[in-house]
Amino acid sequence: MSFFNLNIKNNAPIAVFDSGVGGISVLRALLLEMPNENYWYYGDSANAPYGTKSLEEVRKLTIAHVDRFILQGAKAVVVACNTATSAAVRLLRQKYPEVPIIGIEPALKPAALSGNHPNVIVMATPMTIREQKFNNLMNRYMGVAHIIPLPCPGLMEYIEHGDIHSMELEQFLERLFEPFDKLKLNAVVLGCTHYPFVSRELKKVLGDRVRLYEGGPGTARETKRRLAEAGLLRKEGVKGEVWFENSAYSKEKRRLCEKLLKLAY
Numbered sequence: 001m002s003f004f005n006l007n008i009k010n011n012a013p014i015a016v017f018d019s020g021v022g023g024i025s026v027l028r029a030l031l032l033e034m035p036n037e038n039y040w041y042y043g044d045s046a047n048a049p050y051g052t053k054s055l056e057e058v059r060k061l062t063i064a065h066v067d068r069f070i071l072q073g074a075k076a077v078v079v080a081c082n083t084a085t086s087a088a089v090r091l092l093r094q095k096y097p098e099v100p101i102i103g104i105e106p107a108l109k110p111a112a113l114s115g116n117h118p119n120v121i122v123m124a125t126p127m128t129i130r131e132q133k134f135n136n137l138m139n140r141y142m143g144v145a146h147i148i149p150l151p152c153p154g155l156m157e158y159i160e161h162g163d164i165h166s167m168e169l170e171q172f173l174e175r176l177f178e179p180f181d182k183l184k185l186n187a188v189v190l191g192c193t194h195y196p197f198v199s200r201e202l203k204k205v206l207g208d209r210v211r212l213y214e215g216g217p218g219t220a221r222e223t224k225r226r227l228a229e230a231g232l233l234r235k236e237g238v239k240g241e242v243w244f245e246n247s248a249y250s251k252e253k254r255r256l257c258e259k260l261l262k263l264a265y
């Protein structure tokens, strides 16, 4: 009886949540790490962007979404949004100590350790950069790297509207990096899950020498570790499924989700 129930629970989906389509960069990493799991991807595009909202607003939205995922049977939750993670992950873990809740943070560690005191820019939303969580992370690596936080309001909107390659986007990125000497730059951390989708445009602006770091693969490895620890991994050899849900659902949005999931970058 308990074995049977356990099996059903392990087939339950992992909820993957973001303020919009950005978390699909994390979903890709999850699928590579655990192709046999079922995923329920929820994008809150109707309320996006989160990064320019108040802490209280993002907290309220994130907690309400996660309440629903757990109520509807998700076996674990991946908060695939740096902004929502910094606003709410601690509270969510307090509220649901029995559910694996995995957050994402900018991949600053590998970037900071990538060279001899490298120059590292961290691109993220204004809220992620303002919050304590990021400041603690930055303080940890301050001694080994020169770290410059770069808030990027307005950038997620391009990806959200399906623009991952245009003259306008390239000009936006050019303006963003104008104040920096690109020749002295070693690494750029993509501290918002939307940004990996503009990696190709970023490489055009920054050149191939600058390395880009994203948090998705580390989050996927951590999710697998947490599921294994909780005895919640689905059995191997079966194929998982992906369900897309979006608070601003349209056929175009769905097509964009599918396109981003397959995109090579």
Ligand code: DGL
Binding pocket: 018, 019, 020, 022, 023, 048, 049, 050, 051, 052, 080, 081, 082, 083, 084, 125, 128, 156, 191, 192, 193, 194
């Ligand atoms: N994708 C979200 C993140 O990782 C932010 C986008 C937004 O501003 O809503 O921070």
